[in-house]
Amino acid sequence: MAQAGNDAQTAVAQAYRVFARREVRGRSAEYEALAESVADDASALGFIASLPPGKRQPQLVFAAARYLLGAPPVIGSLRELVRRSGAELTQVITTRRTQTNEPARCAVLLPALARLPQPVALIDVGASAGLTLLFDHYSYDYGGYLLAGRDPDAPTLRCQPRGPVPLPSQLPDIAWRAGLDLNPLDVTNDDDVRWLSCLVWPGESDRAQRLAAAVACARRDPPAVHRGDLVTDLPALVARAPEGATLVVYHTSVLYYVSPDQREEFVRTIRGLGVVWLSSEAPGIVPGTGTPVRDELQCVLARDGHPVARADSHGTWLHWLPLW
Ligand SMILES: C[S@@+](CC[C@H](N)C(=O)[O-])C[C@H]1O[C@@H](n2cnc3c(N)ncnc32)[C@H](O)[C@@H]1O
Numbered sequence: 433m434a435q436a437g438n439d440a441q442t443a444v445a446q447a448y449r450v451f452a453r454r455e456v457r458g459r460s461a462e463y464e465a466l467a468e469s470v471a472d473d474a475s476a477l478g479f480i481a482s483l484p485p486g487k488r489q490p491q492l493v494f495a496a497a498r499y500l501l502g503a504p505p506v507i508g509s510l511r512e513l514v515r516r517s518g519a520e521l522t523q524v525i526t527t528r529r530t531q532t533n534e535p536a537r538c539a540v541l542l543p544a545l546a547r548l549p550q551p552v553a554l555i556d557v558g559a560s561a562g563l564t565l566l567f568d569h570y571s572y573d574y575g576g577y578l579l580a581g582r583d584p585d586a587p588t589l590r591c592q593p594r595g596p597v598p599l600p601s602q603l604p605d606i607a608w609r610a611g612l613d614l615n616p617l618d619v620t621n622d623d624d625v626r627w628l629s630c631l632v633w634p635g636e637s638d639r640a641q642r643l644a645a646a647v648a649c650a651r652r653d654p655p656a657v658h659r660g661d662l663v664t665d666l667p668a669l670v671a672r673a674p675e676g677a678t679l680v681v682y683h684t685s686v687l688y689y690v691s692p693d694q695r696e697e698f699v700r701t702i703r704g705l706g707v708v709w710l711s712s713e714a715p716g717i718v719p720g721t722g723t724p725v726r727d728e729l730q731c732v733l734a735r736d737g738h739p740v741a742r743a744d745s746h747g748t749w750l751h752w753l754p755l756w
Pocket residue numbers: 529530531532533534535537557558559560561564612613614615660661662663683684685686689690
């Protein structure tokens with residue numbers, strides 16, 4: 433029993449070191465330092481190892497602490513929170529999910545979307561609050577190549593193109609759009625928006641500003657995000673899409689969070705639906721898109737399971753592969 437506990441703490445320490453060194457390094461000095469400190473801290477490790485395995489991720493634990501503390505945690509405030517309010521922290525961690533909603537991921541999908549026969553109908557699987565449904569609201573800046581969206585107050589998504597990115601001459605014509613999520617977040621609900629902001633890493637002020645501007649934009653025209661599971665509830669949502677538009681089902685940074693069995697079932701399901709399938713996930717998460725690596729920093733953009741580009745998981749660059 434004690435050995436199992438020690439093994440769990442060793443695995444947590446290892447995961448937090450990987451997070452520090454491969455995910456947040458260069459992006460959030462605060463979380464890099466915190467994750468390294470957690471990996472060396474017996475009380476923090478004991479607490480995290482006592483959580484259900486799917487709830488031990490640094491993003492979730494740190495966001496929950498931030499939600500309760502009202503400020504990004506440091507090792508001292510986290511240790512104190514665990515000591516004084518461990519039950520409350522556990523409650524936030526177990527009832528909430530990693531639902532980071534990054535509008536800049538639209539800049540990664542946009543070139544693939546704009547190449548399809550228009551108009552398009554969109555289903556965003558694992559949509560969180562639906563901010564990655566609003567392609568045509570945002571403006572884009574691909575290294576100086578500009579595209580103006582329909583909402584002048586929406587954020588401009590800056591994405592550095594590399595390789596032969598087929599930059600679109602206009603934004604997609606979106607006939608219909610819907611999201612699907614196990615736990616839809618509501619852009620008009622202040623508490624949901626607070627949770628979204630707690631998921632942004634400290635030090636990433638550009639992301640915080642982009643999120644605030646995208647939420648303000650979404651509040652002017654809230655996207656519909658339906659509650660449901662990506663395997664069992666997708667076919668029913670597909671059936672609701674209108675005729676006469678290219679139906680595109682896509683997901684960004686979602687399959688990483690589901691079990692390998694569910695992933696396989698999802699892939700089987702989506703291949704049987706007769707839709708265009710776009711994915712932007714960590715390498716290897718979609719079969720045929722590379723060797724899995726233990727971080728989320730890079731994604732592979734794939735169409736119908738075939739890689740077409742590599743991209744930053746937060747949408748800051750997009751590297752098109754020459755053959756597509
Ligand atoms: C990291 S967030 C990504 C959100 C959004 N796609 C983006 O890129 O900004 C992952 C989302 O997937 C959702 N999710 C996880 N498992 C799911 C499932 N089995 N069915 C539907 N949604 C799921 C989570 O609730 C969460 O909102």
